[in-house]
Amino acid sequence: MDIMNDWNETLIREENEKFRTEVATMDKQGTRKWIYAKKPSGKYTNYRQIVSTILLLSLVILPFIKLPNGNPIFKFDVFNTIFILFGYPFFTTDFFLLAIGMIVSVVFIIIFTTVYGRLFCGWLCPQTIFLEFIFRKIEFLIEGDRNKQMRLDKQEWNEEKIIKRGSKWLIFAIISLFFTNVFLAYMLGADVLIQYILDGPFEHFTMFLGMIIFSGLFYFVFAWFREQACTLVCPYGRFQGVLVDKKTMQVSYDYVRGEGKIGRSKFRKNEDRKKIGKGDCIDCGQCVAVCPTGIDIRNGSQLECVNSTACMDACDDVMSKVGFPTGLVKFASEENISQGTPFKINARLVAFSAALILMLVAMTSFMVNRSDVEVKFLQVPGKDFSVEGEYITNTLQYNLMNKTNHTYKLTVDVKTFRDGKAEILNEDHQFISLDKGKLKQGLIKIKIPRKDLTSYKVPIDLEIKDMNGKEIDNYVISFMAPF
Missing domain, CATH: 2.60.40.10 (Immunoglobulins)
Structure with a gap:
């Protein structure tokens, strides 16, 4: 038994070292490892689907809605330095409001991340919403789930592969062009954009060329670059390392329950795992398979983790099938897991949340009470x-x-x-x-x-x-x- 324990500890130590010295999406030579994320399903995925649908519909509809004062809800006309927020026009003379807004935003991010971790990344970030709820869904629809995508990627360029990849790339390009026009509606105004479209591309060739370039960048990010935007470009993941502490709520693996005394192991029927000392984690790898950034949540908090909650749904599904309690991967703090205490609203959570609300109220008050x-x-x-x-x-x-x-x-x-x-x-x-x-x-x-x-x-x-x-x-x- 001692030899078994030593061997298991050695494996865990080696895995931890590998996790700390390698990026999930690259090998040691720096070559990219393509992420074939399994299609997620479950309670949290359904909640995220609702949130993303509301946000996407709002993004598309808002620039075409005009308020009684004749203004759109949002407009960011950088060409004429006219900015409209919630129907209120702002000009360069309102720079002090911009400065206050930036300060509030920075403090808001710090406090929010300290309390709630990277909840924004998995539920509200445009990169995640576009990738997971538009582009990946189209990919699942055309190419199938994870295993079918891997087989398609390895097979020769036959008729099936040409049709599937060609149709996928064409749809990706159309979607990129569509959302580029939506963003232009926020910049130019919906009326101006519609007039530009009716006039034709050569009447406004510079704007048309800019639209094509931006559409190409949009296509590149979501068709190829994907999770690299989160792991290599976005600075928010780097902030996480200094903002997250033992009290921060985030997607976490319950290692106390999952590892047990001698670690995780495969599931065997009619086995008394508690008596042997095994943890509840059956090492199925489903949490890794569904992860959009390819990490193993069992290694703890990582800068690549975007708190997508896909691993929570996948683990709960497996636990239900084998008859174990769900919640092996859950929203919890390090303190909750190490002490075995459930999540509860404490004074810290209330105080920080109140500070966030007060900052939003103060910023809104500045905007509303600005003189005409x-x-x-x-x-x-x-x-x-x-x-x-x-x-x-x-x-x-x-x-x-x-x-x-x-x-x-x-x-x-x-x-x-x-x-x-x-x-x-x-x-x-x-x-x-x-x-x-x-x-x-x-x-x-x-x-x-x-x-x-x-x-x-x-x-x-x-x-x-x-x-x-x-x-x-x-x-x-x-x-x-x-x-």
Whole structure:
């Protein structure tokens, strides 16, 4: 028995060393090992299918929906630097919101990963959703499951292989072209995209060429590069190593139960595994077969793991067939497994989740409460105050940015002084006409009775209103006087 235990420990040690020194998708010479993932099925796969369907339908439909204000829900027009989020237009003057958003995003990723691991990768990441729920499904439909794909790959280029591979690649190309146009709808706007299509490719040849290049890249990633994007390119897997700790919830193998006292072994009928000291893992390899990145979850947390939960469904299916309890591979923390405790909501989970929610609420509040018109008044360089009868006059330069989809007609009032006057230096001296999405500059005279001024610099509050008297914004600036 001692010899058996030593031999088993040696095998486990060698396997661990191999896992730590080799990448699952490459051999020692650096040659890629193609991943033939088995078609997953089960409870978690069905849940992921629902989530991915909702996200894909949203991706396709959202750019074609317009809100009552005439804006799409999302638009990212990098060519004209116009960005629309949830129907609100954002401009380069809103850079501070972008900076806040980036900070919130980084902190959100750190906290989310620390608590929930790489749940985003397996359930929400576009790379995973496109690959697993579009391209692989087409592959399963045309070429069959894992074993049939492996046989097809090894056989000669006969009629069957040419038809299957050709039809698969053609469908992949059509899908890539379709989603490229969807992304263009987010950039150009659905109306503009439809007009470009009706005009024909040669009317907008530069845009057409860019679309073809992007479609080629899209095809390359999902037809060939695939899981390499996760294991070699995406930095998120590298972050995992420093963000995940023993309390992090993630897809984990219950090694205490699975290995037992003498390790895992093949299933034998009518065998008392507990008495012998064997673990519940029967070493069937199904968790490896279904993994989209080709790893063995039994080796523990790895940067290649995207938490797809396919291994959980595969293991539960095998455990049910052999009459063992399910949950050998499950969502759990290292602490849960080592101590044999079930998952439960603790203070850490509540605190971190509350922090995530507060950050989202704060960012949403910043966006919603952003002023419709950005206002700025500046003293005109080189100009001093002037005296006009009983009034002291300052000439100011105004900069107004309309961040909405409708035209404003604005007036300016001196809120600080009842007898103060604001005279806009245009043809009618009454209002400022501000077109949607436009920046306007001009001059304005501020007149305040001399008797009301008690210092050479007096802070005044300028109130900007629309023609209905509704306050749009206000601005405080120092008024120069001869005292």
